[in-house]
Amino acid sequence: MKSLAELAAIRDKMKDKVVLREGTSDTRIVVGMATCGIAAGARPVLSAFVEGVNNAGLNSTVTVSQTGCIGICQYEPVVEVFQAGKEKVTYVKMTAEKAAKVIEEHIKGGKVVEEYTYTYATKA
Amino acid sequence: MKELSLNVLDITKNSVKAGATLIDISLVEVGSLLTLTITDNGCGMKPEVVETVMNPFYTTRTTRKVGMGVPLLMLAAEQTGGGVTIESRHKEEHPENHGTVVTATFHTDHIDFTPIGDLVSTMETLIMGSPEIDFTFTHDMNGHRVELDTRQLREVLGEVPLDSYEIIQWIGDFLREQYQPAE
Numbered sequence: 001m002k003s004l005a006e007l008a009a010i011r012d013k014m015k016d017k018v019v020l021r022e023g024t025s026d027t028r029i030v031v032g033m034a035t036c037g038i039a040a041g042a043r044p045v046l047s048a049f050v051e052g053v054n055n056a057g058l059n060s061t062v063t064v065s066q067t068g069c070i071g072i073c074q075y076e077p078v079v080e081v082f083q084a085g086k087e088k089v090t091y092v093k094m095t096a097e098k099a100a101k102v103i104e105e106h107i108k109g110g111k112v113v114e115e116y117t118y119t120y121a122t123k124a
Numbered sequence: 125m126k127e128l129s130l131n132v133l134d135i136t137k138n139s140v141k142a143g144a145t146l147i148d149i150s151l152v153e154v155g156s157l158l159t160l161t162i163t164d165n166g167c168g169m170k171p172e173v174v175e176t177v178m179n180p181f182y183t184t185r186t187t188r189k190v191g192m193g194v195p196l197l198m199l200a201a202e203q204t205g206g207g208v209t210i211e212s213r214h215k216e217e218h219p220e221n222h223g224t225v226v227t228a229t230f231h232t233d234h235i236d237f238t239p240i241g242d243l244v245s246t247m248e249t250l251i252m253g254s255p256e257i258d259f260t261f262t263h264d265m266n267g268h269r270v271e272l273d274t275r276q277l278r279e280v281l282g283e284v285p286l287d288s289y290e291i292i293q294w295i296g297d298f299l300r301e302q303y304q305p306a307e
């Protein structure tokens with residue numbers, strides 16, 4: 001059974017890392033979690049990003065957060081990626097699988113996954 | 125919504141938006157009756173707002189953006205023969221004890237009952253999204269109780285934030301273990 005003692009041990013390990021988190025992140029991943037986003041499957045997309053970022057060891061430079069309405073319901077789940085000095089990238093109709101690919105190619109590799117973007121989806 | 129746990133996530137986000145500092149999420153199953161109660165100490169709503177929120181399509185007010193969260197919860201409850209009530213005290217009239225209680229009942233043996241789904245993931249998502257808010261969570265399944273109180277965790281954690289990856293993992297495991305039947 002999980003115990004509070006175990007939690008205390010995690011706390012002690014975390015204490016040093018907390019300082020690291022103070023620095024501004026190079027990359028912010030924001031998942032739309034308004035009603036329409038949640039209904040369309042944003043929760044597992046968020047989990048996939050949180051897990052993926054952690055597994056890639058990028059916790060100190062990449063933050064994953066939740067926001068409300070992004071304003072494009074029919075494209076939910078929507079994820080926005082903000083990187084210092086770069087234009088915002090909006091990914092649409094996301095899934096956990098697509099999230100894994102975005103982490104691999106865009107967050108780690110620096111190459112936007114064009115076919116998942118809003119720009120691509122709305123191109124005539 | 126595919127799972128009730130997604131309605132729980134969405135409705136609780138209303139409490140977050142209302143500026144609550146403490147939110148209680150309770151699910152109690154007695155036989156085939158499930159009662160979901162979400163209680164917050166946020167800003168509350170005036171009676172006419174509650175009216176609008178519960179009848180978004182019949183309202184005469186057109187200035188207000190129509191929200192779908194509460195109607196979707198009502199749909200999920202009513203299609204099982206249950207329903208939703210909202211009690212709210214707005215901070216202007218109740219400066220000392222404002223807040224909202226949303227109660228939904230479901231008949232789990234009804235063919236149109238939406239499965240409860242992954243409540244653990246809902247709690248993880250809520251805590252990650254609002255690590256400064258305290259959440260209490262109880263799911264009582266005919267006497268088998270699963271519980272979480274972030275105030276207790278905070279006592280242990282001190283200044284370490286609840287949304288650290290390791291802490292969220294611990295919270296998830298802590299809840300999942302409680303869901304497992306005793307060996």
Ligand SMILES: Nc1ncnc2c1ncn2[C@@H]1O[C@H](COP(=O)(O)OP(=O)(O)O)[C@@H](O)[C@H]1O
Nearest residue numbers: 138139142166168169177191192193194195224
């Ligand atoms: N717990 C709450 N406290 C205060 N206001 C609330 C609460 N729940 C709902 N509301 C009000 O009702 C509105 C409609 O809620 P909802 O149907 O979930 O749609 P949305 O959240 O998209 O606006 C909210 O915008 C808010 O003004």
Ligand code: FES
Nearest residue numbers: 036069071072073
């Ligand atoms: S309500 Fe759907 S994106 Fe805002």
Ligand SMILES: [Mg+2]
Nearest residue numbers: 134138191193
């Ligand atoms: Mg809402």
